[in-house]
Amino acid sequence: MNARWNILYRGPLSSCNYGCRYCPFAKKRNTPAELREDVLKLGRFVEWVEAQAPREFGVLFTPWGEALIHRAYREALLRLGEMPHVRRVAIQTNLACQLDWLGAAERGTVALWCTFHPTETSAAKFAAKIHRLRALGIRHSVGAVGVKEHLPVIEELRSLLPEDTYLWVNALKGKPRYYGQEHIDFLSAIDPLFPINLRQHASRGKACSAGHTSFTVDGDGVARRCHFIETPIGNIHDPDFPSRLAPRPCSKVICGCHLGYVHLEELGLQQVFGDGLLERIPDGFSRAAGSS
Template sequence: MELTILYRGPLASCDYDCPYCPFAKRRDSREQLRADREALERFATWVAGRHGDRLSILVTPWGEGLVRSWYRRTLSELSRLPQVRRVAIQTNLSCRTGWTADADPETLALWCTYHPGQTPHDRFLGKCRELAAGGIRYSVGIVGFPAHLEAGRRLRADLPEHVYLWVNAPEGHPLTDAEAAAWTELDPLFGYSRFPHTSAGRPCRTGETVISVDGDGTVRRCHFVPEELGNLYDGSFLAALRPRGCPLAACDCHIGYVHLATLPLYDVFAGGVLERIPAAPTALSLAPIGHRTETGGGR
């Protein structure tokens, strides 16, 4: 079986206090952290037992996972399994990076978000350089609030040219065309994020070759469709995997719309879909932007 899994356990705590995030500076109780660790370990055990499968895994915690030892340890362990093609995680990169030395750099990748005001520019850039020195694949991004533009320009100037800097449209903050143009100068693919994509009835890989899994093992087609397809651990989800159109009117998050078959993003990000790394610099300029509905901001 070849499958892409978006894993999100119960962790909802974060060490940052970004004003646009509902999980800012949230603290999980000791019991909640224990439950999250046990859920992640159970998931890792399931992956370890899938001999002969080809699995790609993106960990998408509500909070910050890499400040927790069990996320660092589990990612390293998963990266060394022959059935795991890629394991990636979304992170604010506030943790130390030394743990990546225990991982397989051919398999591990990080999706890193820079939050101006939460960490100094030089500290974040230093973490990126440490990842590069260790041979770890990574992308870097920023939320496209107008107030973040100068920080984004500085980051683009200081990052190596080959490192993709993506920009997420700020949710609930529609941008003017001039503001969007400024962000597009930094991220040629920003147009995909600016507006939600019309998705109702359109073919999507979620529910067929891509699934979402929560800490209890409940399987859904993606994070944004509540319908349950079964459970990972009893195998009941397998019978539900099939091609299907999207039941939602629109999709406004990259980890959702990247899987729409009506968009060319699997070609643009070939080999780096989970960690949001384009296949080649030319892919940034060749990808047409379409199939969207202009109803506001996106992610």
């Protein structure tokens, strides 16, 4: 039996309907021609996944901008979700889109990684959408960037979410000693895994499943072991592509992003997240258990 492949797909789409100040991506407006190209590349990727059956797949879309405001991505999630060999298809989203289309989604397979952006929407509006996802039976994680000025509104969001909804917090790592111990304690009470996110993990020479059972794919089919190592390992459309996947040690000094370090074997996070690895839901999460 072939091993399951977990793929992080990022096509050329790079525009967003929001304008968050802390956005790490180069915000720009895609032209109609660029958007058409993005749709074509997305379609080719979906067809490739379909043709790989019966190999099992997990797919996480990690766009540079917001994808669910585009019909092609909503349709791609629905179509991938219906493929029996696709065990999970998830997407990072700001959740600004309407949610009715998810009524047609394969429950248990389609999942959303929902990020709250306090300068663009209110905690109440965002939480209402999360409750709608819950009513629809769509798997989801919820999170926010731990900007210190946003801690009160992150706390407000926490109070508006169901107790058993995991709320992750991404640490701001650009500024040294940005957080005091009181901030770390506060955010760790909200996200028990915040201390792991806060660290830059020394990764060089260490075993990482990125490039073996997990890898990234761009719009041209170029595969890299992760978003953080530029060197391609092959192209998914080449017949010998499976032979390019192999266990290998990390070549980077540090790995500081959840999308990467979750594959760093010494951290054991594959066991912590289990079935929710792609959409960032810890296995069996409950706040009572998480904070004990």
